[in-house]
Amino acid sequence: MTSPAVLVLEDGRVYRGTSFGAKGSAFGEAVFTTGMTGYQETLTDPSYRRQVVVSTAPQIGNTGWANTGGPDGTQDDNESGQIWVAGYVIRDLSPAPSNWRSSSSLPDEMVTQRVVGIAGVDTRALTRHLRTAGAMGCGIFSGDELGSADEMLAQVRAQPGMAGADLTSEVSTAERYTVPAVGEARFSVAAIDLGIKANTPRMLAQRGITTHVVPAGITIDEIVVLGVDGVFLSNGPGDPATQTEMVALTREILERRIPLFGICFGNQILGRALGFGTYKLKFGHRGINQPVLEKATGRVLISAHNHGFAVDAPLDEVVDTDFGRVQVGFVCLNDNVVEGLECLDVPAFSVQFHPEAAAGPHDAQSLFDRFLVMMDDAGHPSTTTEGL
Numbered sequence: 001m002t003s004p005a006v007l008v009l010e011d012g013r014v015y016r017g018t019s020f021g022a023k024g025s026a027f028g029e030a031v032f033t034t035g036m037t038g039y040q041e042t043l044t045d046p047s048y049r050r051q052v053v054v055s056t057a058p059q060i061g062n063t064g065w066a067n068t069g070g071p072d073g074t075q076d077d078n079e080s081g082q083i084w085v086a087g088y089v090i091r092d093l094s095p096a097p098s099n100w101r102s103s104s105s106l107p108d109e110m111v112t113q114r115v116v117g118i119a120g121v122d123t124r125a126l127t128r129h130l131r132t133a134g135a136m137g138c139g140i141f142s143g144d145e146l147g148s149a150d151e152m153l154a155q156v157r158a159q160p161g162m163a164g165a166d167l168t169s170e171v172s173t174a175e176r177y178t179v180p181a182v183g184e185a186r187f188s189v190a191a192i193d194l195g196i197k198a199n200t201p202r203m204l205a206q207r208g209i210t211t212h213v214v215p216a217g218i219t220i221d222e223i224v225v226l227g228v229d230g231v232f233l234s235n236g237p238g239d240p241a242t243q244t245e246m247v248a249l250t251r252e253i254l255e256r257r258i259p260l261f262g263i264c265f266g267n268q269i270l271g272r273a274l275g276f277g278t279y280k281l282k283f284g285h286r287g288i289n290q291p292v293l294e295k296a297t298g299r300v301l302i303s304a305h306n307h308g309f310a311v312d313a314p315l316d317e318v319v320d321t322d323f324g325r326v327q328v329g330f331v332c333l334n335d336n337v338v339e340g341l342e343c344l345d346v347p348a349f350s351v352q353f354h355p356e357a358a359a360g361p362h363d364a365q366s367l368f369d370r371f372l373v374m375m376d377d378a379g380h381p382s383t384t385t386e387g388l
Helices: 039-043 106-112 123-133 149-157 199-205 220-226 244-255 265-273 366-378
Strands: 004-009 014-021 025-033 051-055 087-089 116-119 136-142 177-179 187-192 209-214 230-233 260-263 277-294 299-312 319-321 324-332 338-343 348-351
Touching: 004 116, 004 149, 014 106, 025 087, 025 123, 025 149, 025 277, 025 299, 039 051, 051 123, 051 136, 087 136, 106 116, 116 136, 136 149, 177 199, 187 199, 187 220, 187 366, 199 209, 209 220, 220 244, 230 244, 230 265, 230 366, 244 260, 244 265, 260 265, 260 366, 265 277, 265 299, 265 338, 265 348, 277 338, 299 338, 324 348, 348 366
Parallel strands: 025 051, 051 087, 087 116, 187 209, 187 230, 230 260, 260 348
Antiparallel strands: 004 014, 004 136, 014 116, 025 136, 177 209, 277 299, 277 324, 319 324, 324 338, 338 348
């Protein structure tokens, strides 16, 4: 037995399908992801807070839902402790998930976590429309929430947009926690949680780094007291233009020459701290197959992306900032969007894409080794109180 569901876009387009997961209504920004695998990592990525994700892969749910990891949780596919997407839109739901690690089906987990989904949508046509018109507000309606087209559209248009959205406090950890280094501990890092993915501390731990995951409201004094060797700015949702306090904190980190590495939202925060602007992309980059040029080497990295905003910086020149010279280190080959920044006079760099992507690819994992070398070269500057 199937029950009807409707997807309504803020421009008035309506897509009809069938309900799966929880019944009800869900609202957010309609965005599409081109990854053929990794739907569990996508759904549990905090960067998708307040977004309705459209999957371009033709069938979803084949591997069920894997919550069968060990006591430390390193073997499951979750990037956080919950599903963060506002709603899920797919073409075809697998009728019989098959995976030895699966503990339940995708629809069952969505019911448990009260996530509304719609299947049977022509996601190819929907994606082409979003590429033309741009990401926009939408709503999924099923069960008792189904109404007339005009009623549902009015609800969609009443929702806030993503531009100007400050979502960091909704996804950041409330309390500090520590992920210990694997083997001999070489360095310690304060990872500022703006919506961090679980695989980031794991990858740092594999390199002998003890990671203190800290709330977004941490101060520079608290970072110095921790005595860490570096600071990591995580990925996360929302508009970087709202992050006035985080930008100010990043500037203080740069002033103290504490080694800094940022990913995704962290790249945008670093960009604003250096004096660059940020802007909203028409439909964003979301998937695990995005080609990025590493300008220093000429290498092309196939990388995972999940961002709707980007840094506005010149691609082919070195820029003088309050913290010395800065250049763009990585560029997206699809559309020339800035994909990373490199500070030439202070120990800091960032990338817009995801070298830590659990679903792959793994071309850019060496960037964590680069962070390691940077901390080694810096000689543990953060253990002093110079500049306070």
